[in-house]
Amino acid sequence: MYDEIHKFKADFFKALAHPLRIQILEQLATGDKSVNEIQSLIGSEGSAVSQQLTVLRAKNIVVGTKVGNRVIYSLRDPMIVKLLDIAKQIFNNHLAKTVNLLDQMKKENK
Template structure:
């Protein structure tokens, strides 16, 4: 069972491993949207958006519902937005660590020059 869960998690994170897919999920976090709306808001061409949406649908991360001749996309599970928020916090923590390290390096460098 643990191996199955680890495989699920690995596949899930692979599905998230593209900047446009992340952007699409962030946009859908604000509400359901059509391909054209996503394309416009993401500033990307329609074929790229459609391709990434297909991957997200295949992995059951988003769902699509027909509305006339349009398909309206939504998040399958709104918890994905919390996951992305946690990822942003982790990224920010890494930035803080890197800035702190750079500041320390700069201070050490200044001290060495003054000797």
């Protein structure tokens, strides 16, 4: 049972392990969007966005709904938004510690 949970977690984080996929998720955190909307907001080629959405769909992180001739993407689980926020907080914590360390080093070198 625990092996299945660990495998799920590892696969989940692998699916998030690409900068463009993170950007896509951040855009979808603000609301549902089409490939063209995501592409425009991110400033990336449509094929690259489509490829990354395919990975996210395969891992059940996003879901696509056909609306006319477009597919509208959304987050499968709204907890993804919290996960992205926590990741940002962790980054900020590391950054703050690095800035403090640099400040200490500057003081020592004076």
